[in-house]
Amino acid sequence: MAKSWVNLAERIGADLHLELTGKGGRRAALTRALREAVRSGRLAPGSRLPPYRSLAADLGLARNTVADAYAELVAEGWLTALQGSGTRVADRVEPSLPRRSPRLEPSPVGGRRPAKTGRPVHNLRQGQPDASSFPRASWLASARRAVTAAPNEAFGPGDPRGRPELRHALAEYLARTRGVRTAPGRIVVCSGFAHALRLLFGGRVLRGPLAVEGYGLAFHRGLLSQAGIRTRPLTVDGDGARVDELTGRERAVLLTPAHQFPTGGPLPARRRTAAVDWARSSDGLVLEDDYDGEFRYDRRPIGALQGLDPDRVIYIGSVSKSLSPAVRLGWMVLPDHLVDGVLAAKGEREAWAGVLDQLTLADFLASGSYDRHVRRMRQRYRARRDRFVTALAEHAPHVHVTGIAAGLHAVLRLPAGTEATTVDAATRAGIALDGLSSFRHPDAPFPPEDGLVVGYATPPDHAVEAALNAILRILPPRAPDQHRL
């Protein structure tokens, strides 16, 4: 039986224990122990190791075992073996590794804010579905069926269009629930809405200038400007974007027709048709961001604008709101003439969207699990919205709520000049949310409005009550000029 360690003090002037433990057999253990000794500095640079015969004898190992370990560490550069001078510790080995300080780890909430502000007590940041509602069991059931049934080629290099199973399931689902007119060959899978923007504009499939809604995500504006795309904001009023402000100068317009983000409200029929008419008359395109079209509460969802003209509208969706942002899957439904350009921008192989998630989502859609999940969440979110609106009407009747017919968030309209102080109060109260002004395009052709964007879908059920009560406590009092309302 071999000794588990040897004291090499008398051999190399270092009080060195070699612990021969761990996986992979004796040679692996010895190699690891020697490497660790060099790394940690317990074996000093330049120090000579015992001849492998002697170390083998000390450790009760075969000579070849020690010789192989030395050879391996020489090959890795830890040791040097020079004719005549035996085996020595190499000179250039670094002292052991400094660890990053843990305070640099970002907050678990997920990075919309600098990590230094720490984790909030109440997370009401918009755009996040209730993470505690992820359908783990049905998703795993779909994964089991899909991964078991997949053809071998599914585990090879991926088709940049996305898996055919998923594109077929999406074509059926989007036609049935969103009125999207498409065929699997016009669908390109991506990792989310931001990836779609990168492919379309970063990939030079589309050029600017791009008309956008005067309210939207700063993150998307940033992506577009990174890609060198100039954005021209449209006025947003109670009926959404003023598409009548479109001119012949823009190449495309980015809209959220199902539910203007974040102020709420579907784009009315006359504006939908006006947008399509503009695209036809100016040879432009409409980008439809259908980020939460499935969550409409007071009537059936309004179908996608894309259905009016599939050759003038790029429809973009993802599972980030309907299922979870942890599943990095989105899709573009493209006019035929844009498909090849998008695929060229995406690359020769699927480099982004995980194929196993694609197969799983295809089964999740085809088996009806996706419909069931959306229906369940729609009911849950509607109930939350109703509680929230009722509580506001009771405790803060002077605060008007908009954008509540659909989606995962509401907008609380605040008295002029009170947004900044209210957001500060929220932060101090441990509430994570955003002010309406942070969504306003810097060049928006309308004055800033004060408001809060409250993501009531975000907390788990048990935490909703406390979060909404916390909001009520930090709302500003009725402003003098509001008495007239």
Add this chain to the structure above:
Amino acid sequence: MAKSWVNLAERIGADLHLELTGKGGRRAALTRALREAVRSGRLAPGSRLPPYRSLAADLGLARNTVADAYAELVAEGWLTALQGSGTRVADRVEPSLPRRSPRLEPSPVGGRRPAKTGRPVHNLRQGQPDASSFPRASWLASARRAVTAAPNEAFGPGDPRGRPELRHALAEYLARTRGVRTAPGRIVVCSGFAHALRLLFGGRVLRGPLAVEGYGLAFHRGLLSQAGIRTRPLTVDGDGARVDELTGRERAVLLTPAHQFPTGGPLPARRRTAAVDWARSSDGLVLEDDYDGEFRYDRRPIGALQGLDPDRVIYIGSVSKSLSPAVRLGWMVLPDHLVDGVLAAKGEREAWAGVLDQLTLADFLASGSYDRHVRRMRQRYRARRDRFVTALAEHAPHVHVTGIAAGLHAVLRLPAGTEATTVDAATRAGIALDGLSSFRHPDAPFPPEDGLVVGYATPPDHAVEAALNAILRILPPRAPDQHRL
């Protein structure tokens, strides 16, 4: 009981059947049927619909059901409702959708070649593990454990570093099997090697000029030039890259130390240490592409170069070769001072690497399934390599084989001037593979060499024999000038 269809001929002059079938109840079925009728042109633009009272009577539906369906289609822009003139089909609805022709679907092999060349009989393209060997059962077992045990916040917005479970598992695995010196805080998860390059160079974390090996993937050269990075090729000889050609001008060098891609062979110890010395003396960085370091056949894998100096080497790996390119996961092990820059380039939230795959891979690593899979595949690939080398020695002794000590491919050295014709012969024989010249940097400081890069790992076991025999048949005969060898 309602009639399933109604003939509206007498009402609107169209022989129209409305099929009230499918999911979602009567109103949904009616809405869908009317939308389909408008889409297909069976309801002509401008034609007037019956008053909803009459249609309700014809169909045996409640009036509100029909009224709601009309209202929804008006909101979607399919119908128009004008005071006095009733409800009409809108004017701007397109004829039904043309489908893309199927010939545009790319080849199932996975897009390294234009799809038009069709699917090869024998796929021996390098860089693809045997897709039939994906460990479906153990992967699904890890998915079940990981997704069931994950905390709720895992289904919220993702940490751009990657899941802590995965970074901890990788830190342990890479230290144990590859001699990588790291801590979880220095690991950033990405979707593969190409994504790592995009983040480092496209994200302006690193600048050029970048020294690269004279042989490498054209795809990577393309990515770098897209990012505006100038590459300076190093000579590649039998010992890999000539790092002594590095100067003070380059900011970094990209190496494949475990197995020069694609010519094979590990970088010798003296060149490893020389590369690190260069980085230290010129304030440069070494990018270590450890794309197949786990597959070394004739002795234990050589540890990562990164272990020599974690503050000068960026170690990059992925599961594309070891597991499957279908799982879009890779990792960067970074010097401490680069972590924040890479995270800034990646964005505030995880937008790329699927979190469920990350959780699953963490369990797959921690449970030992990854080790078992790599061990199993190493044995399988070694056996293939041995069969291949034996067959070549027997049937084509004049063809020298290199790069066979490790990895998933071999390089067959061909007589000068015979590569192009041999690759053509292979294509005609239904063999998909690449000529060595397609991997040569256009500015490489050495003359082109003729060869074939044969991915013997790619076919399923049952197809290997036939594929290798097919290669033997298209190899060029001994060249006159080879008799002297």
